[in-house]
Amino acid sequence: MVTAITSRQCRAVxxxxxxxxxxxxxxxxxxxxxxxxxxxxPAAYFAGAAADADSIEQVRESLGLDKPLPQQFLIxxxxxARGDLGQSISTGQPVASDLxxxxxxxxxxxxxxxxxxxxxxxxxxxxxxxxxxxxxxxLCRVVVTAGVSLPTFFTGILLIYIFYYLLGIAPSPLGRxxxxxxxxxxxxxxxxxxxxxxxDWETWTGALKQLILPAITLALFxxxxxxxxxxxxxxxxxxxxxxRTARAAGLTERKVLFVYAFRNALLPVVTTLGMxxxxxxxxxxxxxxxxxxxxxxxxxxxALVVSDYAAVQGFVLAMAVLFVLLNLCIDxxxxxxxxxxxxxxx
Amino acid sequence: MKTSRRQxxxxxxxxxxxxxxxxxxxxxxxxxGNDVLVAVIGQTINSLDxxxxxxxxxSYQVAINCYDRLVSFGTREVExxxxxxxxxxxxxxxxxxxxxxEDGLTITFKLKSDATFWDGSKVTAEDVKWxxxxxxxxxxxxxxxxxxxxxxxxxQFEAIxxxxxxxxxxxxxxxxxxxxxxxxxxxxxxxxxxxxATEDDPWAMEYLHQNPAGxxxxxxxxxxxxxxxxxxxxxxxxxxxxxxxxxxxxREVPSPxxxxxxxxxxxxxxxxxxxxxxxxxxxxxxxxFSTPIDNxxxxxxxxxxxxxxxxxxxxxxxxYAVPYEAIFKTAAYSxxxxxxxxxxxxDDIAWPRKSPYYTDLDKAREHLEKSAFAKGFxxxxxxxxxxxxxxxxxxxxxxxxxxxxxxxxxxxxxPGANWRTAALVEKRLPLHLENFGGWxxxxxxxxxxxxxxxxxxxxxxxxNQEIEDLVSATLHMPMDDPDYAxxxxxxxxxxxxxxxxxxxxxxxxxxxxxxxxxxEFWFHRQLDIRPLKPA
Numbered sequence: 110m111v112t113a114i115t116s117r118q119c120r121a122v123x124x125x126x127x128x129x130x131x132x133x134x135x136x137x138x139x140x141x142x143x144x145x146x147x148x149x150x151p152a153a154y155f156a157g158a159a160a161d162a163d164s165i166e167q168v169r170e171s172l173g174l175d176k177p178l179p180q181q182f183l184i185x186x187x188x189x190a191r192g193d194l195g196q197s198i199s200t201g202q203p204v205a206s207d208l209x210x211x212x213x214x215x216x217x218x219x220x221x222x223x224x225x226x227x228x229x230x231x232x233x234x235x236x237x238x239x240x241x242x243x244x245x246x247x248l249c250r251v252v253v254t255a256g257v258s259l260p261t262f263f264t265g266i267l268l269i270y271i272f273y274y275l276l277g278i279a280p281s282p283l284g285r286x287x288x289x290x291x292x293x294x295x296x297x298x299x300x301x302x303x304x305x306x307x308x309d310w311e312t313w314t315g316a317l318k319q320l321i322l323p324a325i326t327l328a329l330f331x332x333x334x335x336x337x338x339x340x341x342x343x344x345x346x347x348x349x350x351x352x353r354t355a356r357a358a359g360l361t362e363r364k365v366l367f368v369y370a371f372r373n374a375l376l377p378v379v380t381t382l383g384m385x386x387x388x389x390x391x392x393x394x395x396x397x398x399x400x401x402x403x404x405x406x407x408x409x410x411x412a413l414v415v416s417d418y419a420a421v422q423g424f425v426l427a428m429a430v431l432f433v434l435l436n437l438c439i440d441x442x443x444x445x446x447x448x449x450x451x452x453x454x455x
Numbered sequence: 456m457k458t459s460r461r462q463x464x465x466x467x468x469x470x471x472x473x474x475x476x477x478x479x480x481x482x483x484x485x486x487x488g489n490d491v492l493v494a495v496i497g498q499t500i501n502s503l504d505x506x507x508x509x510x511x512x513x514s515y516q517v518a519i520n521c522y523d524r525l526v527s528f529g530t531r532e533v534e535x536x537x538x539x540x541x542x543x544x545x546x547x548x549x550x551x552x553x554x555x556x557e558d559g560l561t562i563t564f565k566l567k568s569d570a571t572f573w574d575g576s577k578v579t580a581e582d583v584k585w586x587x588x589x590x591x592x593x594x595x596x597x598x599x600x601x602x603x604x605x606x607x608x609x610x611q612f613e614a615i616x617x618x619x620x621x622x623x624x625x626x627x628x629x630x631x632x633x634x635x636x637x638x639x640x641x642x643x644x645x646x647x648x649x650x651x652a653t654e655d656d657p658w659a660m661e662y663l664h665q666n667p668a669g670x671x672x673x674x675x676x677x678x679x680x681x682x683x684x685x686x687x688x689x690x691x692x693x694x695x696x697x698x699x700x701x702x703x704x705x706r707e708v709p710s711p712x713x714x715x716x717x718x719x720x721x722x723x724x725x726x727x728x729x730x731x732x733x734x735x736x737x738x739x740x741x742x743x744f745s746t747p748i749d750n751x752x753x754x755x756x757x758x759x760x761x762x763x764x765x766x767x768x769x770x771x772x773x774x775y776a777v778p779y780e781a782i783f784k785t786a787a788y789s790x791x792x793x794x795x796x797x798x799x800x801x802d803d804i805a806w807p808r809k810s811p812y813y814t815d816l817d818k819a820r821e822h823l824e825k826s827a828f829a830k831g832f833x834x835x836x837x838x839x840x841x842x843x844x845x846x847x848x849x850x851x852x853x854x855x856x857x858x859x860x861x862x863x864x865x866x867x868x869x870p871g872a873n874w875r876t877a878a879l880v881e882k883r884l885p886l887h888l889e890n891f892g893g894w895x896x897x898x899x900x901x902x903x904x905x906x907x908x909x910x911x912x913x914x915x916x917x918x919n920q921e922i923e924d925l926v927s928a929t930l931h932m933p934m935d936d937p938d939y940a941x942x943x944x945x946x947x948x949x950x951x952x953x954x955x956x957x958x959x960x961x962x963x964x965x966x967x968x969x970x971x972x973x974x975e976f977w978f979h980r981q982l983d984i985r986p987l988k989p990a
Contacts, residue, residue, distance in 0.1 A: 149872030153880050155509040156595055165880065167594035168508050198509040200680045201502040201664060211681070266712050274716045281722040282713050284682055288493060288704045292679075401708040403681040411499075414841075416872040 118444075122437065129433045133426070137189065140425035141182055149416030155198050172198070185422070194426070195419030199412055204423035207408060212427065213298025214285060215397075215404035219390050221320050222327035223382070230332045231378070234339025235371065238347060249336055257333035265326040265399035272322060280318045284401040290315045323400040327393055331385050338381040342374035349373075375446050383439040387432055489989040490701040492971065494725040494982065495708045495717055499681050504663040505638055506589060506597045515638045516981040520686060522641035522669035523694045525550040525564055525583065525620075526632060530975060530986070537744040538986075539976040542896040545632060548694045549578060549642055549670065550620075559627025566618040570693050572644040572670045580614035585645035587612045587622075589658045597639045603895065604634025605931070628931035630895055637894050638979050644668035672698050672985045682707060686984060699988040715967075724970040724989075727982045730844060734965035735788040742968040746976035747792045747961045750901050751892025752807040753845065754956040755853065756915045761834065761885035764915075768826035770954040774812040775819035776856045783960050786848040790965060794958035804943040806898035810951050810958045816859060823860055831861025837878070837887040841871030846888045849959065878914045889914050890962065894978050898943050899929040906950060917955030922946060 152169035169175050173184065188195060194204035230253070237249035259267075272279035280287050285300055290312050293303035301320070304313035346352065347370050355365045394406035405424065412420035443450050498513035505518040529544030547553075550564040570578040588609040590597045601607070605628045613621045624631060634640075643663065651662035667675055672694060673686035686703040706723070708714050715733050718726040718741055729737070734745050757764035757773060764770060779795040797809025823829055836854060838846035847866075854864045864886065869877055878884050891912035893901045904910050907926050908918040925946045932939050950956070964980050973988045 147872070149870065150876040150880075151872065153876045154872050162880070164595045164599055171508050171594075199501055199511070200499070201507070201509060202680060207680075210679075262710075266710075269713060269716055274720060277720070281717055281720070283495075283706050283708065283717070283722075288683065288706060398709045399713055401682075401706065401710070401713060403679075407709065408681070414871055 118441075122441075125437055125440075126433075132433065133429055136426060136429040137186070137422075138182075140422045141185060144416070144418045144421050145178060145181075147413075147416050151198065151416040151418065154415050194423040197412065197417055197420040197423075199415050199417040199420060200408075204419050207420065208405070208423055208427050210298065211403055211405045211408050214402060215390055215393065215406060217299045217301065218320065218323055218327065218396075218402060218404060219386065219393065221324040222331060222389065223386060225324055225328040226331045226335055226385075227382070229328070230336035231339050233332075234336040235343055235366075237336070237340045238343030239366070241344065246340075249340065253333035253336045256329040256331075259329065260395070261326055261330050261393070262395035262399050264329055265323065265396050268322050268326055269399065279322050280315075282322065282400045283319075284403060285319055286312070286315055287319065319400075323396050323402055326396050326399075327389060331389055334381050334385050335378065339374065339378050342377045343370060346370040346374045372446060376443060379439055379442055379446065383435055387428075387435060390431070391428060490699070492700045492703045492725065492984070492987060492989075493706065493723045494703065494727060494984070495706050495714050495723050496727045496982070497707070497709055497711060497714065498728075499707050500678070500684050500705075501680055502664050503667045503675060503678065504660065505641070506593045506595075506658070507660050507664050508593075508595050512981070515979055516983070517667060517675065517684070518638040518641045519977075519979065519981055520673045520984050521667045521671040521675060522643070523549045523570070523578075523671050524636055524638075524641055525566075526553070526636045527695070528633075528636050528977075533746055533976065537746055537976065538973065539746055539749075540978060542633065542749070542978070545636065548636075549583070553632070555632075560624045562622045562624070562631065563615075564620040564622075566620065567693055568618055570670055571691055572647070572668065573674055573689055574644065574647065574668075575691075576644065576646065577617070578642060578644075578670050579617045580620040581617075582645045583620045583642050584609075584612045584614045585648070586643045587640055589643070590640050593658055593660070600637060600639045600894070601634070603900070604628065604631040606631070606634065606640075626931060629933045630897070630900065630931065633895050638981075642670060644670070670694070673703065676702070695985065698985045700984065703984050703987075705982075718967045718969050721969045724968065725974070725982075725987070726967040728980075729965045729967050731786075731788040731790040731963075731965060733967070734790050734963075737967050742972075744966045744968065744974050744976065745790045745963045747963045748892050748980065749896045749978055750806065750894075750898075751890065752794055752956075752961050753849070753888065753890045753959045755959060756884075756887055756889045756956050757954070758882065758885045758887070758914070759916045759918070759955065760882070763826075763828045763832050763834070764885070766826045766828065767953065768822040769828055770957075771812075772819045772822040772826065772860060773857070773862075774810070774954055774957045775815045775822065776853075776860055776862075777812075777957060777959065778814050778852050778856050779959065780814065782849050782852050785852065786845045787960055787962065791963040792961040794960050801944045801947050804898055804940050804947075806901060806943075806947070807958060807961045808947065812951075812957070814856075816856065819856075819860055823862075831863065833863040833865075834886050835867040835884075836864040837867045837869055837884040839871060839874035839878070839888075840868050841874060842888075842890070843868070845962070849888060879911050882914050882916050884914065887914065888959075889956065892978075892980075896978060897934065898946065899926055899932075902926045902946055902950075903930055905956065906946075913955070915955035917953070919949060919953060922949055925949075 152165050152172060152174055156165045156168040173181065197204050197207055200207055233249045237246040240246060269282050273282060286292055293300060293307050293309055293312050296303050296306055300316035301313060304316055352365060352370055355369050391406055393404065394410050396402065397404040397407040409421065409424040412424065496513060500514045500517065502510040502514045503517045504510065505515055525548060527546050527548040529541040529546050530538050531541035533539045549566055549570055551567045553562055553564045555562050566578060566580060572578060591601045591606055591609060605624050605626065611623045615621055647668040648659040648663060652659040672689055672692045674689050675684065676687040677685040684705045688698055688701045711730050711733065714726045717723045734743050737743050755773065755777060757770050759765055783789060783793055794807055794809050796813040797811055799811040836850050838850050850866045854866060857864050878887055878889065891905050893904060903926050905912040906917055906922050907913060908923060925942050929939060929942050964976060966974055968974055970990050971987050972990045973986045975983055975986050977983050
């Protein structure tokens with residue numbers, strides 16, 4: 110029985126992945142066209158401070174931008190097929206290696222922030238739903254409103270000001286590691302994981318310390334949707350018939366709350382979590398700037414500003430792939446949370 | 456550049472002890488010892504090779520700190536404190552001496568016989584030739600900058616023997632030797648480069664982009680674009696006095712507020728290129744070096760392609776309408792030098808200099824009424840988003856005053872990537888702000904780029920035959936030629952009369968130091984770490 114389900118699921122996952130191919134192709138076409146439609150001229154920009162018309166032409170040629178658009182697109186497709194995302198002009202590195210070094214930095218920060226955020230917002234939402242209108246409900250409302258209404262760069266600078274500048278508790282906001290540490294040997298790109306694998310606990314602590322302030326900043330910002338969604342979903346679940354039945358049947362309050370109400374309330378929360386995750390990953394540019402975090406958001410914005418085509422396309426493609434995978438994970442989670450939902454129906 | 460942890464620690468080996476200190480755990484940054492400097496910059500270093508297409512300005516410092524040129528400039532004290540390079544004093548770097556032939560067409564350099572590259576091999580004239588050939592051949596900015604010194608073709612360079620290098624010129628020029636001291640003509644280890652060159656890439660652009668091969672004062676120990684660059688001192692350097700710091704850690708911190716917190720706390724010792732606002736506020740807390748940038752000015756440019764600006768009275772009306780004082784206080788926080796309210800009489804050849812204009816709305820109105828546009832007109836005032844920190848407040852203040860004359864302006868903000876195309880290449884912005892600065896510090900050089908017709912920074916489409924002739928005559932003329940000063944003064948007179956560029960102020964480059972002395976300002980506006988010393 111169990112194995113049968115697993116193989117069916119496997120097939121379904123493969124089917125889903127196959128469905129994403131046209132989506133990704135669409136993303137490739139659109140990102141290519143959109144970057145070309147940007148009103149900037151990368152050749153003029155990268156030719157440097159004192160370039161004349163001739164040298165701009167030379168640069169245009171060396172970037173391959175003198176060729177007609179369809180030809181450029183075919184070259185791009187050919188490169189993609191070989192797994193080559195091109196060369197970023199602004200960082201001077203292959204886009205693939207840029208993404209490989211920056212994506213884990215962003216993921217580590219975002220995941221940490223979401224973890225913190227969930228630890229705080231889900232209990233807060235549950236408690237608020239259990240006693241609507243009570244002090245805890247009001248507290249929940251105040252915390253999430255404050256969190257979402259303070260812009261992240263402001264929270265970030267404020268936290269730096271208090272914990273680093275005034276109190277001196279936090280480490281220097283110098284990115285992923287203070288300069289006195291060396292980054293751990295690269296395995297996953299996540300410093301916490303790599304340092305743990307290398308059993309280098311001093312570097313691990315150093316990396317964790319650097320993570321705390323930016324993670325709190327982001328967590329504060331993401332509290333609101335999760336807490337509000339938890340509260341709403343819990344309220345709906347608690348007022349539904351099956352909870353009344355369960356209570357009437359004399360089940361313990363604990364069992365009613367966690368086994369019946371909470372599990373049913375989880376579905377919308379997981380959906381929200383997926384959305385929050387994807388927008389946080391792209392939107393933490395400001396936090397990255399404030400904490401000198403070498404993440405993917407600031408990379409994309411800088412590339413966009415200077416019309417660095419390859420980097421922008423690579424970023425869009427990476428995010429599309431990530432989003433596809435994320436949705437797949439969430440769908441799988443659904444079936445785990447609620448057995449009534451069949452994977453095929455998705 | 457990839458180095459494993461072990462290799463990296465070995466690199467600093469030999470002098471284990473002090474140079475190991477920064478990587479001992481739990482040593483606070485500010486106690487890292489006197490031979491390690493931690494500096495922060497706001498930009499990112501995107502290449503270790505200045506000649507590569509797409510290398511950004513922040514990366515020029517690698518060429519400065521890791522490579523040598525034949526010559527360099529001396530040091531002078533700046534009025535108001537601090538040190539700066541001295542354009543008038545050429546000093547040897549890789550060259551031991553040089554000689555200019557009587558006709559000025561041949562320059563013969565003798566190289567220092569003890570100069571070696573990092574790999575221990577001798578720096579030869581052949582290396583110099585290969586590097587110079589590369590500069591004039593790769594195209595783009597390096598080639599343009601070499602051309603400014605009359606260096607155009609590889610056949611102008613000749614390696615006579617191991618230590619003798621000769622440059623042949625088509626015409627004598629006072630700009631040639633100073634142009635050898637700019638970051639571009641740096642000397643590369645040609646054997647290493649050639650060993651890594653390919654048929655498609657004869658100049659080893661791919662290799663040197665990631666792996667510098669020079670003879671300079673510092674080597675690159677680590678480079679993580681977007682994060683940091685770590686310099687390690689080359690103890691065998693003969694280009695100048697041995698630098699004080701064994702290791703310099705340069706961290707990239709984009710947010711100016713974060714950089715400010717770091718320098719104030721003393722966790723970093725130097726913050727390079729800080730905003731004018733921070734410079735004015737930090738001066739009481741840490742050492743702030745605010746040096747006016749030579750041969751550079753912020754100006755308002757009326758484009759002569761736009762009809763009203765073809766009328767000289769309209770341009771003068773603009774010049775009298777600009778609220779100079781308010782702009783200098785609001786946009787520059789009074790950092791830099793004022794460029795308004797000068798004498799009408801031109802007695803010397805200093806540039807940038809104060810224009811004879813000042814804020815006087817009545818005079819502005821008088822001029823406008825004399826023109827064909829007495830009722831005013833509408834014009835967009837364009838600014839670059841990349842330079843919004845000074846351009847935006849400046850534009851707003853100008854807009855207000857022009858409005859009271861009946862000239863309606865709408866501020867048009869152009870993204871950085873389009874700015875160069877619109878302002879400098881297509882030169883299609885009717886009224887805009889601009890800030891060219893010339894590396895070579897002579898007025899004729901500034902006029903060559905910004906006032907001669909068709910040249911890149913002449914974004915006003917200015918064309919005056921007398922200026923064309925004067926610039927061409929003075930560009931290569933020695934500055935002690937009796938004809939030089941009168942011609943330059945005449946150029947100034949025309950520039951202030953015709954006003955294709957209305958000078959606003961001379962900006963400054965601001966550096967905050969907390970525990971470092973001997974910072975030197977350089978025309979290339981990048982951090983030269985070699986003269987720095989612990990306080």
